[in-house]
Amino acid sequence: MIHLRNVSKIYPNGTEALKNISLDINKGEFVFIVGPSGAGKSTFLKLLIHEEKASFGKISVNGFDMMKIKNRKVPYLRRTMGIVFQDFRLIDKMNVYDNIAFAMRAIGEPEKKIKKRVKSVIELVGLNGKEKCRPNELSGGEQQRVSLARALVNKPELIIADEPTGNIDPKMSFEIMRKLVEINNRGTTVIVVTHEHELVREFGGRVIIIKGGTVERDDKIQTVYHPADQDEGDVGT
Secondary structure: OEEEEEEEEEOOOOOEEEEEEEEEEOOOOEEEEEOOOOOOHHHHHHHHOOOOOOOEEEEEEOOEEOOOOOHHHHHHHHOOEEEEOOOOOOOOOOOHHHHHHHHHHOOOOOHHHHHHHHHHHHHHOOOOOOOOOOHHHOOHHHHHHHHHHHHHOOOOOEEEEEOOOOOOOHHHHHHHHHHHHHHHHOOOEEEEEOOOHHHHHHHOEEEEEEEOOEEEEEEEEOOOOOHHHOOOOOOOO
16 A cells, blocks of 8 residues: 655755655554654655655555656545644634535535535544534534544545644543544554654554654554444444
């Protein structure tokens, strides 16, 4: 699904953000990307979504050659992934329903299909009754749930969550992570970038530590959280 071979990224000012990285992330994996500020985590993500292009090496994401992809093909790449941002990036003038539906309308899905799918993901993330609320009427945790629902609505192969718990309280952080684990258990590949080591210890799985632009460690750690702990009645994707 994601393949990097000898990938380096050097910015015009001479900063070498990534240095000769090689790794694979397979379909269905749940992966934490951790590391200190300035380690190269953000650059790594930008390469995956083609906000940046590697200086050297080879990258393949969901079947797309990231070193050769044409600009007109980038929207098709991004349709295979859903992105959850730390700062939510919701549209202030739209309510919850329309913020989520926007992602489907952008690719021309019919309204009947949009209505059914949006209802499903609203239930999944626990926002029933909030459909008509605007972002400024929601808590930070609720806004992050909208962001997650929007990332899920087009049934992507891959979810990339960039510090998804950075602007929400600890209890809601756990709930967002729990939802990501549930989504992963249904077959979607999930990559979470975080600096919150407690969450990594709690949820476990594969952990890639990036430090100084290189992969310092790539291990699997035991999980404390178990999907069986989830509430009854949770809705699938």
